Amino acid sequence: MTTHFLPPPPTPCCGPMDSTSSASSSISFTSSSDGGGDGGGGGRKERKNEALGWIEWGRGWCSIIGEFLFQRIAASHVENPLPVPPLDGLTCIVTGATSGIGLEIARQLAESGAHVVMAVRRTKLAHELIQNWKNDKSEIGLTLNVEMTVAPWLVDWPVASWWPTSMLPAANTNSLGASVSVLLYLVAMELDLLSLDSVVRFAEAWNSRMVPLNVLINNAGIFAIGEPQRFSKDGYEEHMQVNHLAPALLSLLLLPSLLRGSPSRIINVNSIMHFVGFVDTHDMNMTSGRSKYTSLEGYSSSKLAQVKFTSILHKRMPAEAGVSVMCVSPGIVHTNVARDLPKVIVVAYHLIPYFIFSALEGSRSALFAATDPQVPEYCSLLKAEEWPVCAYISYDCRPINASEEAHNLRSSQDVWEKTLELIGLPSDALDKLIEGEAVQCRYGPKED
Numbered sequence: 001m002t003t004h005f006l007p008p009p010p011t012p013c014c015g016p017m018d019s020t021s022s023a024s025s026s027i028s029f030t031s032s033s034d035g036g037g038d039g040g041g042g043g044r045k046e047r048k049n050e051a052l053g054w055i056e057w058g059r060g061w062c063s064i065i066g067e068f069l070f071q072r073i074a075a076s077h078v079e080n081p082l083p084v085p086p087l088d089g090l091t092c093i094v095t096g097a098t099s100g101i102g103l104e105i106a107r108q109l110a111e112s113g114a115h116v117v118m119a120v121r122r123t124k125l126a127h128e129l130i131q132n133w134k135n136d137k138s139e140i141g142l143t144l145n146v147e148m149t150v151a152p153w154l155v156d157w158p159v160a161s162w163w164p165t166s167m168l169p170a171a172n173t174n175s176l177g178a179s180v181s182v183l184l185y186l187v188a189m190e191l192d193l194l195s196l197d198s199v200v201r202f203a204e205a206w207n208s209r210m211v212p213l214n215v216l217i218n219n220a221g222i223f224a225i226g227e228p229q230r231f232s233k234d235g236y237e238e239h240m241q242v243n244h245l246a247p248a249l250l251s252l253l254l255l256p257s258l259l260r261g262s263p264s265r266i267i268n269v270n271s272i273m274h275f276v277g278f279v280d281t282h283d284m285n286m287t288s289g290r291s292k293y294t295s296l297e298g299y300s301s302s303k304l305a306q307v308k309f310t311s312i313l314h315k316r317m318p319a320e321a322g323v324s325v326m327c328v329s330p331g332i333v334h335t336n337v338a339r340d341l342p343k344v345i346v347v348a349y350h351l352i353p354y355f356i357f358s359a360l361e362g363s364r365s366a367l368f369a370a371t372d373p374q375v376p377e378y379c380s381l382l383k384a385e386e387w388p389v390c391a392y393i394s395y396d397c398r399p400i401n402a403s404e405e406a407h408n409l410r411s412s413q414d415v416w417e418k419t420l421e422l423i424g425l426p427s428d429a430l431d432k433l434i435e436g437e438a439v440q441c442r443y444g445p446k447e448d
Contacts, residue, residue: 060275096220200444203253212261262322277304331395333362
């Protein structure tokens, strides 16, 4: 099994940063030339961009093209599938777990002993996938011993179904060659990220069980290339809601369970496309008409908003809370995100398989972030050194520097505040949740 080592936080090779040296470490860090921090900065004013500059835009596209051409070479040292340590007793929630990367993440976590919650729009499809996994084992001649029970903390829970399913992986044999059973614990719960009411219902249902949550993986996302602008029933641009607003709300509302499961982790599956994104907090729906809307703009902006929000959450999360917050990039992956693409692009996806990762390969960075023991230490190091951006783990399971625009702390703070407003939470929601206080959300079940 390959051992992965996290290098020191990377230093930006370009952009609006000055290099400074840390007094407490021999590692060289950088801070924002715009002042750094959430309002400090020794009298210097942070710049307020109105759009992504041409230079940053060009550098962003160079990064995207470079990842496309060289990701397979850069990740050649990472095993596929990624070896995952035993996770017996850990509880993980994975959104978008019925296809692509999310499906691989859920399957591999479950096969390593974790209790996995598949947070999905279509629970019936999740049930079918469980059955397919069982059938696949049967087809290769392995004995299957299926046990159907209900976990004690899920009794009378109408939105969930529970399967402790014994599977017999080929590699699990004793010294005599006899198969040894391994329990897979999987539960499907309904979660529709296009409805913030659904997000609140999901979080309330989970928190009401008073059980710990160790890992939250916000994997679900959409990228509707070439499609016209669409809005959710909550009134938000769909890319922004599914890729940023809904996961942000879910992460905050599940904090009571994450604190109960401390040390725990929040992992947001992001994208290299955030390098060409820009977030205007006065126009997060992109309806001002200052520029023509494109789905590429919608997607990249939503992914940048996610990095910025995650960075402020990382900075504000007390170290003693024991909740590590980070983003990961799966690389450029052939998944069902492409289901909404024009047919010509889908065909192109199939013509260039060497450059594009499979879902199994794309799952490695999230699995690494969820299970590697050095990741919390790395997050703590960034926090101690006041690094302006959260940990960002790349497709090759190594940390990289997020985009230049992601380092603009003033705009990140603006994104944080605007996001809380849009998802219906008070500005002090994080502090209250950490203190164990109840927080009222504008969305969710309405009291009579």
